[in-house]
Amino acid sequence: MDGRCNRDRAIEIEQFMVSAYRKGGEPFVARISELYSLMKLNNAHIYLANLQKVGFMADMMASDALDIAIRSTNRDFWLSGFRWLPTDVHKAKLGYQRALFFRLQGNQQSIPCAVNYIEHAPRLLPDDAAIAKTRATILAWSDSTL
DSSP states (O other): OOOOOHHHHHHHHHHHHHHHHHHHHHHHHHHHHHHHHHHHHHHHHHHHHTHHHHTHHHHHHHHHHHHHHHHTTSTTSSSTTOOOOOOHHHHHHHHHHHHHHHHHHTOGGGHHHHHHHHHHHHHHSTTOHHHHHHHHHHHHHHHHTO
16 A cells, blocks of 8 residues: 555546646546546445445445535536536436435435435436336335325
């Protein structure tokens, strides 16, 4: 192990992004941003699939992946003045995964958030079977607590 801390690595990533921007311009940074966000969504999917088996660690990793996927859409996350905007498909998948995460945690205080996310997802991706199934499950969960 080389002993460098995460802050050093973060600085290296920032320097890489600035260098990449200078060389490849905004289209390159936009593509990297998209790939990074998709990677985080895929990570969250894997952690959510294992949440019941692994428990706390998968919960923490899924939460982190989803939070970073959301933050990566903020202005200045990648470069000063730059904001990556996800497609409707990416937004729907992120909303679906957030809703599923809240449902798998089982905290009844999270029901309004889960319902909000899962109600928005099918508007963006109406023919997705996983979203439809999760929506029905979350709405049943919400109704069962009334």
